[in-house]
Amino acid sequence: MRLELVKRPQQSTLFSAISPLIALCLTLVVGAIVFALLGENPFEALYYYFVDPLRELWSLHELAIKAAPLIIIAVGLSVCYLSNNWNIGAEGQFIMGGIFGSMLPVLFPTFQGPLVLPLMLLMGLIGGAAYAAIPAILKTRFNTNEILTSLMLVYVAQFFLDWLVRGPWRNPEGNNFPETRRFHPDAVLPELFPADGRANLGIVFAIVAAIVVWLLVSRTLKGFEVRVLGASPRAGRFAGFGTTKMVFFAFMLSGALAGLAGISEVSGAIGQLRPTISPGYGFAAIIVAFLGRLNPLGIIAAGFVLALTYLGGEAAQISIGVSDKVARVFQGMLLFFVLGCDTLIHYRIRLVRAAPKADAAVVAKAAEPATEGA
Amino acid sequence: MVFVQSSAETAGRDLLEVRGLTKIFGTLKACDGVDLTIAKGEIHALLGENGAGKSTLVKMLFGSLEPNDGVISWNGEPVTIASPSVAKKLGIGMVFQHFSLFEALTAAENIALSLQADTPLSTISAKARALSYSYGLPLDPEALVGDLSVGERQRIEIIRCLLQTPDLIILDEPTSVLTPQEADKLFETLERLRAEGKSILYISHRLDEVRRLCDRATIMRHGKVVGHCDPRRETPSSLARMMVGSEVKNAERPPSATSGDEILGICGLSRKPAGPFSMPLKNIWLSVRAGEVLGIAGVAGNGQSEFFEAVSGEARQEAGDAVRIRGQQAGRLGISARRLLGAAFVPEERLGHGAAPRMKLSENLLLSRHKTDRRAFIGAGGFVKSGAIQSAAQRIIKAMDVRKSAPDPEAAALSGGNLQKFIIGRELDRQPALMVVNQPTWGVDAGAAARIRQALIELARSGSAVLVISQDLDELFEMSDAIAVMHNGELSKPIPIAEATLEKIGLLMGGAEPGHAHVSAETADAS
Known part of the structure; x- marks a missing residue:
C-alpha cells in the first residue's frame, strides 16, 4: 500500500482556504509531542504557550508590538514572492532601516521638534530600500541568485550594526556599554494607549501597510503586473511589462517596508540602537507571508499567530522552564507544514493498494525519466 | 507518383509489423489505423508534416504511449510494449530530437545513468570509446556535456542507444539540430548500421535526406498512412505532394485591394540565435500592405518563433528601420510601443x-x-x-x-x-491596422478554426494588414493573398496565391531550393 499524489484539474478553493489551518493544527500536534518528549505535560505546555499570553491586557499590547514588524515586513515580502523574486534578506533590510533612521537622534541629538520622527521614518524607508536594491542590481546585472545575495547581506548588516554601536556611535556617557545614546522624546514612536500597555504606532503602520498593499496588488495595474510577471513571465513580457523594473520594484518596496519596521522597532519598543535589534523578525516574516497565503489581509492574522510564538516562548520559559528556543522550533515547524499543506491545493492524496502485476509496467515507466525527454 | 508495395519485403523477414494502430486523444485521432512494416536491415523513412501523427506513432512503438487499438508484432510475435524499458529489452532504441543529458556530467556518466547501475564507469568509458571509433563518431567519454557541441551531444545519445545493442533504432528528426557536415557524418554511420543488418526508422520532413538515405518511406497525414513508396524513385515534389495532400479547398475569398499602403515593412532583419535550439534569422525582407493577408509557410523550428518575437518587439532590433509599422521606425521599440502604432500580436503558445x-x-x-x-x-x-x-x-x-x-x-x-x-x-x-498571428489554429477544432480564419480575412478586407505564420498549408492557401516560405531562418520571396502550388511551396519548405537571401521590398510586393 502506498500514497500517491494526483494532480487536481483545477486548484482547490477549499484547500487554499484551510491549508494554513491544517498546518497550524499539525504544528500544535507535533509541538505537543515535542513537549511530551521533553518530559512536560503537553497540554499544560501548550496552554502556557498559546493561551496564557492572551489573558491580560498588557500582554495583548506586547502581542501587538511583536506582530507589527512581522506584518509590515511580510506585506512587503508578499509582493516580492508574488512577482517571483526571492528576497530572504528582510532581516538585513530591517537592520539597515533601523540604522538609517537612527542617524538623526544619534548623530544630531540637538535637532528636535515634531519634524524629527517623520524624517526618521522616511530615512528608515530609504535605508531599507537602498539595501534591498543591492541584490536587485546583482540579479539584473550579473544574473546572480537573489536568495543567496540577499541572505548573505543579512550578516553584513548585523556586523555593521555591531561595529557601529561598539565604535563610532557608542554612547559617550554610556559607561562603555555597546549601545547608542537613548533617543530624545521627539524621536520616540508614540504609544497608543499608554495607560494600558506599551503598544505603539507600529501596529497602525502595519494595518495601513497591509491594506494599501492589498489594494495595490488586487486592484491596480501595477499589482496586475506583479502577478503576471510572477506567475507567467513570458505572458508578462508579451504584455510589455519589464522584468528588470519589476525586480527593482519588488525588492525596493519590500526593503522599504522592512526598513520602516526596523526604525519603528528601534524608535518604539527599544528607544536606542543595540548590537541586536531583532529577534529574527526578518526571517519569521517569511513564515508570516506564506502562512497568510501571500495575501496582505491574511498576513495580518498570520502576523499575530507568529507574534504569539514569540510571546509564548518567553512565557513558557518563565512558567515551565523550557528554552525559549522552542519558539524557533514552532516557527520552523509552521513554515514546514504550511509549505507541505500547500501541496493539497494542487494535488489530492490517493491511497493505492499493493500494486498488482499489471501496474508494475506503469511503475517501471515512471522510473524511466532519462528517456522521456522528447 | 509511384506507389511501390515495398521492394524490400521480399528481402528479409519483417522485424516490426504494425497493424491498425490507433491512438485517440479526446476527440482527436492522432493515429488512425496505422499500418507499418519494417524489414531487417533497412532504413525506413516516416514522412509527414508536423501534427501528422509521426511522434504519436513512435511513442507507441517505444512504450511511452499506450495504443487504443491495433497490433504490434516483433519478429512475427505480437507484443505489448508497456514502457520504454520493455521496448529496450525487445531491442528497440530511440534517439530523441531534444536530448536528455545532464550538462554538468561527463559523457560517460550520462551514458551510465541509462544502463545497469552496477556497471563500473571505467568499463562504460572504454566501451563507449571503442564503439564511437568503430562507427566513425569520435567521442571523448570524459568530456563534460556542457562543453560539447550539439552534434557531439547527439553522438552521446546515439552511442547510449547503440550500447544496448538494439535491432531497431528510431531517430526523431536527427538532423534538425545538426550542421550539414555533422549530418553527412551521421548518414555514414546509419549506412554502416544498415550494412550490419540493423533496422532504422528515420523520422524527417527533409525530402532530400530521405531520398538519399532511405530504402522505403511511409507517409502520414492527419493521423493516417497515405502512402508507401520508394523515395529513391520519387521526386522531391511528388513526395511533398503526398506529405501535404493534394486536395485544397477553394476558400471564399473576395479579391483583395492590392494597392493599399505598406503597413508592415521588414528590411534586412537579422537576428543571432538566442539559445542552443533557436534559429538565427538571416536578412529578411518583407512588406505587408493594407487589405492583404500574407502567409508565411514553413516547417516548425525554421525561425518562425524567432521572427514573431522580432516583429512583435519581444526581441528588439538594433536598427530602427529593420521593422517599420505604418511608416514609423519600430525596430527599437518594445511590444507596447508597437501596439500603440496600431499593431496587434497573437503568439503561438496560448x-x-x-x-x-x-x-x-x-x-x-x-x-x-x-x-x-x-x-x-x-x-x-x-x-x-x-x-x-x-x-x-x-x-x-x-x-x-x-x-x-x-x-x-x-x-x-x-x-x-x-x-x-x-x-x-x-x-x-x-x-488593429496590423495583425500578426503565429499558428492561428494550431490544435484548434475545425469549427473554431473556420471562425478564426474568417475573422482574419474580414479584418484584412476592412483595410488592415494581416501576417499569418502557419504550418498548415491548407489554411494558408485558404486565407492568403500571397505566401512566403521560411526555411532555415531565411524567408523566400512571396508567391502570389494565383501562382502558388503545393508543389512550389512544399519544395521551398523542404529547402530544396536555396532561400532567396535578398529580396528587395519592391519585388516582395509583387502580388
Whole structure:
C-alpha cells in the first residue's frame, strides 16, 4: 500500500482556504509531542504557550508590538514572492532601516521638534530600500541568485550594526556599554494607549501597510503586473511589462517596508540602537507571508499567530522552564507544514493498494525519466 | 507518383509489423489505423508534416504511449510494449530530437545513468570509446556535456542507444539540430548500421535526406498512412505532394485591394540565435500592405518563433528601420510601443504566452491592452476599472462565440479553441491596422478554426494588414493573398496565391531550393 499524489484539474478553493489551518493544527500536534518528549505535560505546555499570553491586557499590547514588524515586513515580502523574486534578506533590510533612521537622534541629538520622527521614518524607508536594491542590481546585472545575495547581506548588516554601536556611535556617557545614546522624546514612536500597555504606532503602520498593499496588488495595474510577471513571465513580457523594473520594484518596496519596521522597532519598543535589534523578525516574516497565503489581509492574522510564538516562548520559559528556543522550533515547524499543506491545493492524496502485476509496467515507466525527454 | 508495395519485403523477414494502430486523444485521432512494416536491415523513412501523427506513432512503438487499438508484432510475435524499458529489452532504441543529458556530467556518466547501475564507469568509458571509433563518431567519454557541441551531444545519445545493442533504432528528426557536415557524418554511420543488418526508422520532413538515405518511406497525414513508396524513385515534389495532400479547398475569398499602403515593412532583419535550439534569422525582407493577408509557410523550428518575437518587439532590433509599422521606425521599440502604432500580436503558445493560465479572461484582456486602451480600462491612481474590462471581455466573448463554463473563467479552464477565439477576439476588438498571428489554429477544432480564419480575412478586407505564420498549408492557401516560405531562418520571396502550388511551396519548405537571401521590398510586393 502506498500514497500517491494526483494532480487536481483545477486548484482547490477549499484547500487554499484551510491549508494554513491544517498546518497550524499539525504544528500544535507535533509541538505537543515535542513537549511530551521533553518530559512536560503537553497540554499544560501548550496552554502556557498559546493561551496564557492572551489573558491580560498588557500582554495583548506586547502581542501587538511583536506582530507589527512581522506584518509590515511580510506585506512587503508578499509582493516580492508574488512577482517571483526571492528576497530572504528582510532581516538585513530591517537592520539597515533601523540604522538609517537612527542617524538623526544619534548623530544630531540637538535637532528636535515634531519634524524629527517623520524624517526618521522616511530615512528608515530609504535605508531599507537602498539595501534591498543591492541584490536587485546583482540579479539584473550579473544574473546572480537573489536568495543567496540577499541572505548573505543579512550578516553584513548585523556586523555593521555591531561595529557601529561598539565604535563610532557608542554612547559617550554610556559607561562603555555597546549601545547608542537613548533617543530624545521627539524621536520616540508614540504609544497608543499608554495607560494600558506599551503598544505603539507600529501596529497602525502595519494595518495601513497591509491594506494599501492589498489594494495595490488586487486592484491596480501595477499589482496586475506583479502577478503576471510572477506567475507567467513570458505572458508578462508579451504584455510589455519589464522584468528588470519589476525586480527593482519588488525588492525596493519590500526593503522599504522592512526598513520602516526596523526604525519603528528601534524608535518604539527599544528607544536606542543595540548590537541586536531583532529577534529574527526578518526571517519569521517569511513564515508570516506564506502562512497568510501571500495575501496582505491574511498576513495580518498570520502576523499575530507568529507574534504569539514569540510571546509564548518567553512565557513558557518563565512558567515551565523550557528554552525559549522552542519558539524557533514552532516557527520552523509552521513554515514546514504550511509549505507541505500547500501541496493539497494542487494535488489530492490517493491511497493505492499493493500494486498488482499489471501496474508494475506503469511503475517501471515512471522510473524511466532519462528517456522521456522528447 | 509511384506507389511501390515495398521492394524490400521480399528481402528479409519483417522485424516490426504494425497493424491498425490507433491512438485517440479526446476527440482527436492522432493515429488512425496505422499500418507499418519494417524489414531487417533497412532504413525506413516516416514522412509527414508536423501534427501528422509521426511522434504519436513512435511513442507507441517505444512504450511511452499506450495504443487504443491495433497490433504490434516483433519478429512475427505480437507484443505489448508497456514502457520504454520493455521496448529496450525487445531491442528497440530511440534517439530523441531534444536530448536528455545532464550538462554538468561527463559523457560517460550520462551514458551510465541509462544502463545497469552496477556497471563500473571505467568499463562504460572504454566501451563507449571503442564503439564511437568503430562507427566513425569520435567521442571523448570524459568530456563534460556542457562543453560539447550539439552534434557531439547527439553522438552521446546515439552511442547510449547503440550500447544496448538494439535491432531497431528510431531517430526523431536527427538532423534538425545538426550542421550539414555533422549530418553527412551521421548518414555514414546509419549506412554502416544498415550494412550490419540493423533496422532504422528515420523520422524527417527533409525530402532530400530521405531520398538519399532511405530504402522505403511511409507517409502520414492527419493521423493516417497515405502512402508507401520508394523515395529513391520519387521526386522531391511528388513526395511533398503526398506529405501535404493534394486536395485544397477553394476558400471564399473576395479579391483583395492590392494597392493599399505598406503597413508592415521588414528590411534586412537579422537576428543571432538566442539559445542552443533557436534559429538565427538571416536578412529578411518583407512588406505587408493594407487589405492583404500574407502567409508565411514553413516547417516548425525554421525561425518562425524567432521572427514573431522580432516583429512583435519581444526581441528588439538594433536598427530602427529593420521593422517599420505604418511608416514609423519600430525596430527599437518594445511590444507596447508597437501596439500603440496600431499593431496587434497573437503568439503561438496560448497558455503562458498569449494568456496567463491562472487569470480570469477579463484580466487576460488587460494583458495586451493595458497600454492601448489605458483611458478605457485604467482609472485614476492606476486602479483597474473592473466594470469596464468585464464588459469588454463579455463583448469579445459574444463576438467570437467563446464557449465557457463560468461567467469569467480562468484562461486555463477554456478549451484550446475557445481560448484562441478569445485571444484573437481580444486583438480584433481593437480594429488593429496590423495583425500578426503565429499558428492561428494550431490544435484548434475545425469549427473554431473556420471562425478564426474568417475573422482574419474580414479584418484584412476592412483595410488592415494581416501576417499569418502557419504550418498548415491548407489554411494558408485558404486565407492568403500571397505566401512566403521560411526555411532555415531565411524567408523566400512571396508567391502570389494565383501562382502558388503545393508543389512550389512544399519544395521551398523542404529547402530544396536555396532561400532567396535578398529580396528587395519592391519585388516582395509583387502580388
